[in-house]
Amino acid sequence: MIKFDNVTYVYPTGVKALNSVSVEIGRGELVALMGENGAGKTTFIKHLNGLLKPTSGNVYVDGKDTKTLSVAQLSRIVGVVFQNADDMFFLPTVEEEVAFSLRNLGFSEDVVQRRVDWSLKFMELEEYRNRSPFLLSGGEKKRLALAIILAWNPQVIAMDEPTVGQDSMQKEKLKEMIKQLNLQGRTVIISTHDVEFVAELKPRVILMSKGRIIADGKAEFILTDGELLSSCSILMPQVAATMSRLADLGFNAKVISVEEAVRNIVEGLRGLEHTRRA
Amino acid sequence: MEIVRVEGLTFTYSGFDTPAISDINLSIEEGEFVLLLGPSGCGKSTLCRCLNGLIPHFYAGKMEGRVLVAGMDVSKTPTYVLSQYVGMVFQNPENQLFSLTVENDVAFALENLGMPRDEIRRRVDFALKAVGIEDLRKRSPFELSGGQQQKVAIASILALMPKIMVFDEPTSSLDPVSAKSIIETIFKVKKELGTSVVVAEHRVELLADKVDRVIVMQKGRIVKDGRPREVFVSEEMIPYGVPVPKVVSMAKGVNRHFKVFNEIPLSSEEFEQGIRRFIHDKVR
Numbered sequence: 001m002i003k004f005d006n007v008t009y010v011y012p013t014g015v016k017a018l019n020s021v022s023v024e025i026g027r028g029e030l031v032a033l034m035g036e037n038g039a040g041k042t043t044f045i046k047h048l049n050g051l052l053k054p055t056s057g058n059v060y061v062d063g064k065d066t067k068t069l070s071v072a073q074l075s076r077i078v079g080v081v082f083q084n085a086d087d088m089f090f091l092p093t094v095e096e097e098v099a100f101s102l103r104n105l106g107f108s109e110d111v112v113q114r115r116v117d118w119s120l121k122f123m124e125l126e127e128y129r130n131r132s133p134f135l136l137s138g139g140e141k142k143r144l145a146l147a148i149i150l151a152w153n154p155q156v157i158a159m160d161e162p163t164v165g166q167d168s169m170q171k172e173k174l175k176e177m178i179k180q181l182n183l184q185g186r187t188v189i190i191s192t193h194d195v196e197f198v199a200e201l202k203p204r205v206i207l208m209s210k211g212r213i214i215a216d217g218k219a220e221f222i223l224t225d226g227e228l229l230s231s232c233s234i235l236m237p238q239v240a241a242t243m244s245r246l247a248d249l250g251f252n253a254k255v256i257s258v259e260e261a262v263r264n265i266v267e268g269l270r271g272l273e274h275t276r277r278a
Numbered sequence: 279m280e281i282v283r284v285e286g287l288t289f290t291y292s293g294f295d296t297p298a299i300s301d302i303n304l305s306i307e308e309g310e311f312v313l314l315l316g317p318s319g320c321g322k323s324t325l326c327r328c329l330n331g332l333i334p335h336f337y338a339g340k341m342e343g344r345v346l347v348a349g350m351d352v353s354k355t356p357t358y359v360l361s362q363y364v365g366m367v368f369q370n371p372e373n374q375l376f377s378l379t380v381e382n383d384v385a386f387a388l389e390n391l392g393m394p395r396d397e398i399r400r401r402v403d404f405a406l407k408a409v410g411i412e413d414l415r416k417r418s419p420f421e422l423s424g425g426q427q428q429k430v431a432i433a434s435i436l437a438l439m440p441k442i443m444v445f446d447e448p449t450s451s452l453d454p455v456s457a458k459s460i461i462e463t464i465f466k467v468k469k470e471l472g473t474s475v476v477v478a479e480h481r482v483e484l485l486a487d488k489v490d491r492v493i494v495m496q497k498g499r500i501v502k503d504g505r506p507r508e509v510f511v512s513e514e515m516i517p518y519g520v521p522v523p524k525v526v527s528m529a530k531g532v533n534r535h536f537k538v539f540n541e542i543p544l545s546s547e548e549f550e551q552g553i554r555r556f557i558h559d560k561v562r
């Protein structure tokens with residue numbers, strides 16, 4: 001679905017933000033991009049909808065080179081939620097903001113209304129439908145940005161830092177939404193620093209550092225490799241960090257879920273009890 | 279000594295009927311580290327804006343009650359005076375950046391205070407180093423990544439070292455290593471200089487064992503004000519959107535089978551100690 005072929009991107013200021021990046025993301029995959037501040041995640045995402053075009057190398061979306069497509073053409077396939085939601089808003093009300101791209105895509109008015117209603121409800125923003133997007137709280141703005149993409153439901157959905165500003169319940173819903181979209185066959189790519197969120201979502205993780213991809217694999221492997229993570233300023237999720245402190249006692253350091261960790265510790269303590277009795 | 283006092287504070291943004299925050303009463307001591315929690319839209323940023331005078335000076339609306347900072351009534355004190363006592367990092371830090379270079383942005387407030395050159399240089403160096411962006415000092419703040427911009431905003435406050443530091447979701451865009459080290463720096467500054475710190479955050483894993491006090495808000499009101507262990511351990515706070523640190527869930531899970539933890543841990547370190555102590559006592 002997405003293919004980066006030896007992509008290098010240099011900002012006009014001379015900063016090389018992507019350095020020979022090659023990667024393929026299949027249709028229906030769920031991917032988390034992680035890496036230190038300035039690693040190149042946002043730059044990567046901006047290449048998906050053609051907002052940025054490679055300085056050298058090629059990006060293919062659905063088999064087509066993004067250099068041959070306009071942002072408008074690409075946006076029929078790829079929807080992007082920006083890191084800074086403010087950058088997405090330009091209309092007087094929340095409702096119009098969501099309806100805009102749907103109308104642009106040529107949906108009939110009743111479909112537009114239905115989709116707007118549904119996505120605002122899902123993101124718990126109905127009560128703000130007539131308000132200016134700029135008068136929302138930080139987390140509400142991010143949810144509006146998510147609602148826009150949700151209503152539009154393109155084949156590829158890229159979300160730059162979707163959990164920012166969300167409380168634990170909103171994150172829970174977001175996680176369910178991402179899983180749901182993925183089940184419907186959507187390709188979902190998120191960029192995030194939220195290791196706890198990634199540990200729960202368990203996607204394919206692509207690790208970036210200084211413009212390069214340094215690792216690519218299952219969340220369970222990547223998130224329990226402390227050394228690898230520290231090379232791009234990421235810490236293990238709290239479960240893995242805690243378990244790795246206890247590795248010398250024979251506990252399993254390679255777990256990222258609470259349930260597994262508890263099971264492992266309880267089994268270990270039982271074992272100890274037995275040896276003591278024996 | 280009390281440094282912040284909020285009495286019967288209610289604020290309604292102009293054009294709206296329902297107040298964003300209602301009847302807030304609060305007293306913060308010098309050197310206290312306060313975590314502000316609550317669901318998205320509950321009023322955390324609004325309360326923060328009241329502490330540094332953005333409300334009522336820059337946001338139109340109806341304000342009742344009063345806010346005293348270092349003895350000054352916020353609504354009667356010009357913001358340039360307040361800014362010497364209260365520094366705030368906005369939730370969306372890029373709205374806070376304006377200079378041509380990172381370095382100038384961090385130095386700006388200090389220059390305004392007429393601080394000597396040497397002192398400014400010393401503080402700017404300290405702050406850039408503390409957030410790990412010395413290599414970006416000559417860059418334009420508008421040509422940085424989201425997390426790098428957040429670091430610039432944090433550095434500006436650290437350089438200023440006001441008596442009260444307010445951070446509105448300071449770690450939201452930071453990579454975990456930066457988030458951890460910046461929280462540790464804030465903690466150190468607070469301890470050494472007796473600075474009061476108010477942090478609004480949703481990511482609590484890194485803060486749970488550092489803060490003195492947790493205030494939980496819901497629909498514009500304070501619904502809980504207590505010690506971190508109280509707030510994070512009691513299940514009654516979960517419906518209020520209070521996140522449970524993973525170690526708390528782990529410890530509770532283990533305790534259902536073996537009574538390992540008398541006191542529920544708030545960090546990996548505390549969890550480790552609990553397990554080791556338990557095994558040690560058992561084996562002997």
Ligand SMILES: Nc1ncnc2c1ncn2[C@@H]1O[C@H](COP(=O)(O)OP(=O)(O)OP(=O)(O)O)[C@@H](O)[C@H]1O
Pocket residue numbers: 011012013015016017035036037038039040041042043044083420421422423424425426451453
């Ligand atoms: N508009 C810009 N002009 C010049 N350089 C930029 C611009 N935006 C980002 N950069 C630089 O490009 C590099 C990659 O930035 P990018 O925004 O892709 O990082 P990121 O991984 O998304 O970081 P973060 O986690 O902080 O959001 C960084 O060194 C950054 O300073």
Ligand SMILES: Nc1ncnc2c1ncn2[C@@H]1O[C@H](COP(=O)(O)OP(=O)(O)OP(=O)(O)O)[C@@H](O)[C@H]1O
Pocket residue numbers: 134135136137138139140165166291292294298316317318319320321322323324325369
């Ligand atoms: N400038 C504004 N004008 C009008 N209403 C606002 C404004 N900013 C926020 N609000 C509203 O006031 C209420 C409280 O918002 P506030 O920004 O204080 O919440 P918050 O707890 O900081 O949320 P978040 O965690 O999402 O940042 C919300 O209902 C929000 O929609």
Ligand SMILES: [Mg+2]
Pocket residue numbers: 041042043083160423424425
């Ligand atoms: Mg980014």
Ligand SMILES: [Mg+2]
Pocket residue numbers: 137138139322323324369446
């Ligand atoms: Mg806020």
